[in-house]
Amino acid sequence: MVDNSKPSPSDNAIEVRQLRKEFGVLKAVDGVSFDLKHGEFLSIFGPNGAGKTTLIKILTGLTRPSSGTARVAGYEVEEGIPAMRREIGVISHSSALYADLTPLENLIFFGKMYGLEHPQESAQTALEDVGLAPRRHDRVRTFSRGMLQRLSIARAILHEPSILFLDEPFTGLDIHASNVLKEHLQTLHNKKRTILMTTHDVSCGLEMCDKVALQVMGQFAFFEDIKDIVKENFETLYFDAVRNNQFTMGIRPH
Amino acid sequence: MNPDAVEEKQEEGNILVWLTGFGLLMAMIGIFIYVPTERTEGVIQRIMYFHVPCAWLSFFAFFVVFICSILFLWKKDREWDIYAHASAGIGVVFCSLVLITGPIWARPIWGAWWVWDARLTSTLILWLIYVAYLMLRAQSDAGSMRARYAAVLGIVGFLNIPFIHFSVLWWRTFHPQPKVITNEGIGKGMDPSMLATLGLSLFAFTLLYFLLMGERVRQEKLKDEIDRLKREKLYSS
Amino acid sequence: MNLFLSQVSAIVWKDFVTELKTRELFSAMFIFALLVILIFIFSVNLSIVKASEVGPGILWVAFLFSGTLGLNRSFVLEKENGCLMGLMLAPADRTAIYFGKLISNLVFLSIMELFILPLFMIFFNIDLIEYLLPLLLVIFLGTLGFCALGTLLSSLASNLKTREIMLPILLYPLLVPIVIGVVRMTGQILAGEPLSGMMNWIGLTASFDIIYIGVSIMTIDHILEE
Amino acid sequence: MDNLGFLFAANVCVWGGIVFYVYTLKQRNRALEKDLDLLKETLSKER
Numbered sequence: 032m033v034d035n036s037k038p039s040p041s042d043n044a045i046e047v048r049q050l051r052k053e054f055g056v057l058k059a060v061d062g063v064s065f066d067l068k069h070g071e072f073l074s075i076f077g078p079n080g081a082g083k084t085t086l087i088k089i090l091t092g093l094t095r096p097s098s099g100t101a102r103v104a105g106y107e108v109e110e111g112i113p114a115m116r117r118e119i120g121v122i123s124h125s126s127a128l129y130a131d132l133t134p135l136e137n138l139i140f141f142g143k144m145y146g147l148e149h150p151q152e153s154a155q156t157a158l159e160d161v162g163l164a165p166r167r168h169d170r171v172r173t174f175s176r177g178m179l180q181r182l183s184i185a186r187a188i189l190h191e192p193s194i195l196f197l198d199e200p201f202t203g204l205d206i207h208a209s210n211v212l213k214e215h216l217q218t219l220h221n222k223k224r225t226i227l228m229t230t231h232d233v234s235c236g237l238e239m240c241d242k243v244a245l246q247v248m249g250q251f252a253f254f255e256d257i258k259d260i261v262k263e264n265f266e267t268l269y270f271d272a273v274r275n276n277q278f279t280m281g282i283r284p285h
Numbered sequence: 286m287n288p289d290a291v292e293e294k295q296e297e298g299n300i301l302v303w304l305t306g307f308g309l310l311m312a313m314i315g316i317f318i319y320v321p322t323e324r325t326e327g328v329i330q331r332i333m334y335f336h337v338p339c340a341w342l343s344f345f346a347f348f349v350v351f352i353c354s355i356l357f358l359w360k361k362d363r364e365w366d367i368y369a370h371a372s373a374g375i376g377v378v379f380c381s382l383v384l385i386t387g388p389i390w391a392r393p394i395w396g397a398w399w400v401w402d403a404r405l406t407s408t409l410i411l412w413l414i415y416v417a418y419l420m421l422r423a424q425s426d427a428g429s430m431r432a433r434y435a436a437v438l439g440i441v442g443f444l445n446i447p448f449i450h451f452s453v454l455w456w457r458t459f460h461p462q463p464k465v466i467t468n469e470g471i472g473k474g475m476d477p478s479m480l481a482t483l484g485l486s487l488f489a490f491t492l493l494y495f496l497l498m499g500e501r502v503r504q505e506k507l508k509d510e511i512d513r514l515k516r517e518k519l520y521s522s
Numbered sequence: 523m524n525l526f527l528s529q530v531s532a533i534v535w536k537d538f539v540t541e542l543k544t545r546e547l548f549s550a551m552f553i554f555a556l557l558v559i560l561i562f563i564f565s566v567n568l569s570i571v572k573a574s575e576v577g578p579g580i581l582w583v584a585f586l587f588s589g590t591l592g593l594n595r596s597f598v599l600e601k602e603n604g605c606l607m608g609l610m611l612a613p614a615d616r617t618a619i620y621f622g623k624l625i626s627n628l629v630f631l632s633i634m635e636l637f638i639l640p641l642f643m644i645f646f647n648i649d650l651i652e653y654l655l656p657l658l659l660v661i662f663l664g665t666l667g668f669c670a671l672g673t674l675l676s677s678l679a680s681n682l683k684t685r686e687i688m689l690p691i692l693l694y695p696l697l698v699p700i701v702i703g704v705v706r707m708t709g710q711i712l713a714g715e716p717l718s719g720m721m722n723w724i725g726l727t728a729s730f731d732i733i734y735i736g737v738s739i740m741t742i743d744h745i746l747e748e
Numbered sequence: 749m750d751n752l753g754f755l756f757a758a759n760v761c762v763w764g765g766i767v768f769y770v771y772t773l774k775q776r777n778r779a780l781e782k783d784l785d786l787l788k789e790t791l792s793k794e795r
Binding site: 327328329497518 | 751752754755757758759761762765766769770773774776777780781783784787788790791794
Binding site: 088095113119130 | 613
């Protein structure tokens with residue numbers, strides 16, 4: 032699927048305006064606004080508990096924002112409409128795969144859930160794409176972390192989403208597996224898929240992205256084009272933010 | 286909150302405290318001095334004048350939980366969550382009092398502490414449901430998940446009441462038939478003085494409910510405020 | 523609508539494929555139900571009590587206990603590896619997930635009950651054959667109510683730290699009406715009474731089923747939310 | 749028929765229960781208020 036096959040009111044894949052998620056005293060996301068164009072790759076950095084995961088959960092329709100709006104692939108996420116979910120794929124540190132089923136069965140199941148016309152064939156091709164076709168009849172339980180992550184990529188892009196969300200995808204991967212993941216991301220990026228990724232890994236995150244954001248205490252302290260960023264300066268800023276866990280709005284790394 | 290509003294609130298609270306105290310005192314006088322002793326059951330029948338209000342109060346409290354749960358799922362406002370929580374706690378306390386006074390009455394009248402009578406049984410089941418509700422709240426961390434789950438249970442639990450009522454009623458019943466509302470109309474089965482005392486007692490207990498609600502809600506709000514400040518402190522240091 | 527049905531059937535299919543591979547759920551439920559019946563037989567003196575009087579109660583306690591085991595297990599499978607999140611990300615209505623899980627719970631439990639019934643017949647020396655149809659109707663009504671509420675509450679309890687303990691604590695008090703109803707009806711059926719004599723109980727259990735499926739449809743959105 | 753003992757017991761339970769509940773509520777609120785004041789004080793000092 033090409034990213035603009037569906038009539039979209041703007042050329043932004045993701046539009047976020049004053050997004051807030053709070054409950055009582057907890058403020059997970061506190062007034063975030065940004066735009067992401069089709070085909071762009073955004074890396075969001077931030078210390079633990081900064082609200083990165085909550086942001087992704089709102090954008091993927093898993094949870095409702097308290098206020099503000101977010102449009103993903105032209106759909107208002109607050110409506111939680113199923114059509115929006117067809118346009119997005121999600122990869123997180125948990126694989127979302129049934130351990131007692133085989134990779135093929137897993138993918139067929141998710142293909143059916145997404146209403147694909149030929150779940151069987153799509154599952155086969157997806158397995159070949161990630162190089163797991165030889166093991167398609169083994170139980171997922173026997174898979175290594177790296178293989179699981181590859182299968183989880185296959186699951187996330189099975190329905191050919193135009194936007195991909197990755198929530199700390201490198202956590203717990205060895206060097207080889209994370210290289211494989213990077214390759215896949217590069218391919219997807221080259222295919223003009225919109226990608227939003229949260230990560231702790233500065234070099235990995237800065238390597239591929241077009242836009243960089245730093246989220247601290249629920250707010251975007253920083254949202255810049257990769258061209259305007261000096262890597263070393265950003266690293267210091269990021270580590271400062273993690274150490275102080277402080278809202279550092281207004282500090283520019285250049 | 287500005288200081289004026291706080292003061293005003295406190296004043297209102299004080300009026301409620303005095304009113305409740307006065308109401309309870311009057312009810313006590315009614316129960317022990319004014320009302321005549323019932324012919325068949327004797328002096329023990331006087332338990333009824335606070336047994337029934339306790340039951341009414343706990344039932345009313347559970348109804349408030351139900352309403353606040355619906356409003357919470359609709360509005361997603363922490364306020365409703367606090368009300369539901371506070372009301373469930375008060376309801377369980379008074380439901381426990383019903384379960385204690387019931388057997389004390391039953392022992393001399395029926396000759397047994399516990400009889401599997403319809404109303405006693407339904408009260409016990411109701412008590413179990415709302416204890417489970419409070420346990421659910423205690424088991425999960427503060428946040429919207431806890432509030433949503435509790436709200437769902439608050440709704441599911443209250444809708445269970447008619448089912449409990451009929452199933453237990455058809456199962457068996459020994460309880461004295463309600464005397465206040467009989468087929469002949471309201472209040473026909475009782476002496477006017479008894480009815481007045483019961484009414485007074487019901488009124489005083491209802492006031493007591495609102496008094497307790499105020500305190501409980503304030504407690505939750507204080508906890509929230511402390512949480513908020515602690516969080517602020519954590520991030521600013 | 524078509525997609526909705528195919529999603530529901532996909533969830534049921536997935537649960538069945540898993541079960542055919544592992545055979546964990548069914549065997550555990552069956553053996554557990556059998557053990558409950560045995561323990562009751564040892565704790566009740568059958569030479570004093572009439573088997574047809576205690577039988578229905580024992581049968582239903584066995585169904586409920588092993589059913590709870592099944593409910594717990596079924597949502598633990600969904601929580602493992604964050605599968606439930608994967609399901610929630612799919613373009614499916616939350617009610618599709620609820621119905622999928624409801625149907626697979628219902629079918630597993632029903633199969634287990636069908637296996638237990640002949641054993642019950644033998645152990646208690648009760649002839650069930652002549653009452654089979656009304657008995658199956660009552661068992662279906664009871665099991666449906668159990669699964670309707672159980673699926674809702676187990677999806678709720680699965681996010682708690684102490685889910686195995688909390689599920690029965692939340693579920694059993696709410697199930698009291700239906701337990702009283704089905705045990706009564708089973709007893710009356712075994713005593714040879716016709717179904718028409720217990721219309722009030724049938725009405726009660728049926729409306730319990732309908733109301734709780736309705737409530738689940740309305741509230742499942744708030745439970746299946748991160 | 750002398751059931752005064754039972755009546756007395758029931759009264760002790762109800763009124764004792766209510767008084768105890770009100771007392772613990774008040775006590776808890778007072779403790780929380782104290783905590784809150786303390787927190788506010790330390791926060792304002794830090795600033």
